[in-house]
Amino acid sequence: MQCVACGARYPPHPRLVRCPRCGGLLDVKVEPARPPSWRLWEQRRPGVWRYRELLPAVSGVKPVSIGEGATPLVELENIGRMLGFRRLYAKNEGQNPTGSFKDRGMTVAVTLAKAAGARALVVASTGNTAASVSAYGARAGLRRIVVVPRGKTALGKLAQSVLYGADIVEIEGSFDDALRAVMEAVGRDARLYPLNSFNPWRLEGQKTLAYEVVEALGGEPPDWVVVPVGNAGNISAIWKGFRELHRHGLIDRLPRMAGVQAEGAAPLARAWRKGLNEPLFVDKPETRATAIRIGHPVNWPKAMRAVRESNGVFTMVSDREILRAQAMLARLEGVAVEPASAASLAGLIKLVEEGVISSDETVVIVLTGHGLKDPQAMLEAGARRYVAAGVEDAVKLVTSLAGG
Ligand SMILES: *Cc1c(COP(=O)(O)O)cnc(C)c1O
Ligand SMILES: [Zn+2]
Numbered sequence: 001m002q003c004v005a006c007g008a009r010y011p012p013h014p015r016l017v018r019c020p021r022c023g024g025l026l027d028v029k030v031e032p033a034r035p036p037s038w039r040l041w042e043q044r045r046p047g048v049w050r051y052r053e054l055l056p057a058v059s060g061v062k063p064v065s066i067g068e069g070a071t072p073l074v075e076l077e078n079i080g081r082m083l084g085f086r087r088l089y090a091k092n093e094g095q096n097p098t099g100s101f102k103d104r105g106m107t108v109a110v111t112l113a114k115a116a117g118a119r120a121l122v123v124a125s126t127g128n129t130a131a132s133v134s135a136y137g138a139r140a141g142l143r144r145i146v147v148v149p150r151g152k153t154a155l156g157k158l159a160q161s162v163l164y165g166a167d168i169v170e171i172e173g174s175f176d177d178a179l180r181a182v183m184e185a186v187g188r189d190a191r192l193y194p195l196n197s198f199n200p201w202r203l204e205g206q207k208t209l210a211y212e213v214v215e216a217l218g219g220e221p222p223d224w225v226v227v228p229v230g231n232a233g234n235i236s237a238i239w240k241g242f243r244e245l246h247r248h249g250l251i252d253r254l255p256r257m258a259g260v261q262a263e264g265a266a267p268l269a270r271a272w273r274k275g276l277n278e279p280l281f282v283d284k285p286e287t288r289a290t291a292i293r294i295g296h297p298v299n300w301p302k303a304m305r306a307v308r309e310s311n312g313v314f315t316m317v318s319d320r321e322i323l324r325a326q327a328m329l330a331r332l333e334g335v336a337v338e339p340a341s342a343a344s345l346a347g348l349i350k351l352v353e354e355g356v357i358s359s360d361e362t363v364v365i366v367l368t369g370h371g372l373k374d375p376q377a378m379l380e381a382g383a384r385r386y387v388a389a390g391v392e393d394a395v396k397l398v399t400s401l402a403g404g
Contacts, residue, residue, distance in 0.1 A: 001026045004301050014112035017199045026200045030054050036248050046070035048104050048208045056204055061115045064140045068103035071095045073216040078332040084359035094370030101368050102132035105202030110136040112201050118193035124178035126291050127157030128369055133195050134164035147178040154290050154374035176296045197233030198298045210241025213364055221255045223361035228343040228368055229259040230292035236302035257312035260347030262287035272314035288319045291340035317346040327381050336371025
C-alpha cells in the first residue's frame with residue numbers, strides 16, 4: 001500500500017485504511033501471483049471474484065458474496081440514435097444485489113474486515129453505502145451501524161437498511177457531518193471497522209467494473225467512460241481498473257474519464273473549470289440527486305489524478321437536466337435509475353453539445369443505482385394517470401387511450 005499524499009509505503013493490512021503517518025489516502029498495489037488473462041477469467045463464473053488475480057488476497061477465507069458484479073452493458077439504441085452515436089452503452093449497476101455499484105466494493109472490504117476479526121462495521125452514507133454494508137454485514141454475521149443524514153436519505157435506501165437489520169443513526173446534518181462523526185468514532189473505538197470510500201479495499205472491488213466493460217466490448221476499452229461523482233471513489237476505482245489492464249497487457253490503450261457532478265454539489269467540476277488543482281469545497285451541498293450530494297469529496301486527490309491522467313474532464317449539470325435524463329432513460333430505453341445515476345447521461349449530453357465528446361466515439365455511461373432506490377423521484381417524473389369509477393369506465397378509458 002502506498003500513501004498518495006506523502007508516498008509512504010506499508011505492507012497491506014485490512015485495518016490500514018488511511019496513512020498512519022499523514023492521514024492521506026492509501027493506494028493498493030496488486031502484484032498478481034500469476035499473470036491475469038482473459039482466458040483464465042472466462043472459465044470462471046461472472047462477477048467480482050472472477051478477477052481474483054487482481055484483487056486483494058483472501059486466501060483461506062470464503063468471500064462474503066451475494067452475487068455482485070456481472071451487470072449488463074446495455075446498448076442505448078434509442079438515445080444513441082437521438083444523439084447520433086453508433087456505440088453508446090450503459091453499465092447498469094442497478095442490477096447489483098442491493099441495487100448499486102457499492103456492492104462490488106463491499107464484497108471485498110467486508111470479506112477482509114471479517115478475516116481481520118472486525119466486530120462491528122460502521123459507515124456514513126447518503127443511503128446506498130448503508131444499504132450495501134447492511135446487507136454484506138448481515139451475510140458476514142457482523143454488527144452494522146450506519147450513519148445517514150436525517151430527512152435526506154431516499155426512502156428505498158433507508159428501507160433497505162431497516163430490512164437488513166442495521167442500527168441506523170440519523171444525524172441532523174449533511175453527509176459530510178455523518179462522515180466526520182464516523183471518523184471520530186473509529187478513532188475512539190478499535191472494535192469499529194470503517195467502510196467509507198476512503199477505505200481503499202472497497203475501491204479494489206469497484207475497479208472490476210472496468211474489467212467487465214472491456215470484456216463486454218470484446219477486449220477493447222471504450223473511448224470515454226462517464227461517471228457521476230460524489231465522494232469520488234468510483235471514478236478513481238474505475239480508472240485504476242483500466243490502468244491495471246493496460247499494465248498487464250490486456251488492453252493497448254486507455255479510455256478518457258468524464259466525471260459529472262450536480263451544480264449544487266460540484267467542488268471538483270467548479271475547480272476544473274477554473275483550472276485549479278484542488279476542489280472548491282461546498283459547505284452546504286444541495287441537489288435532488290442525493291447520492292452525489294457531497295461537498296467535501298474524500299477521494300478528490302485520486303479523482304483529480306484519474307481525470308488528469310486520462311486526459312478527461314469534469315463537468316456539472318442542473319437538477320432539471322438530471323431529472324430529464326432520468327425520464328429519458330426510463331421512457332426511451334426502459335432503464336430505471338435513481339437521479340444521481342442519470343447525471344451521467346445529462347453530463348454526456350452536455351459534453352456532446354460542448355464538442356468535448358464526439359458521436360463517432362464509443363461511450364459507456366455508468367448507471368450507478370436503481371430507480372427503486374428513490375420512489376419519490378420516480379413519482380415526480382409525472383405520468384398520465386386516470387381514475388376510473390368502475391369496470392365500464394375503465395374499459396372506456398383504456399379503449400380511448402389505445403389510439404392516443
Ligand atoms: C455512491 C454513489 C455515487 C457516487 O459515487 P462516489 O464513489 O461517491 O463518487 C453515485 N451514484 C450512486 C447511485 C451512488 O450510490
Ligand atoms: Zn501519508
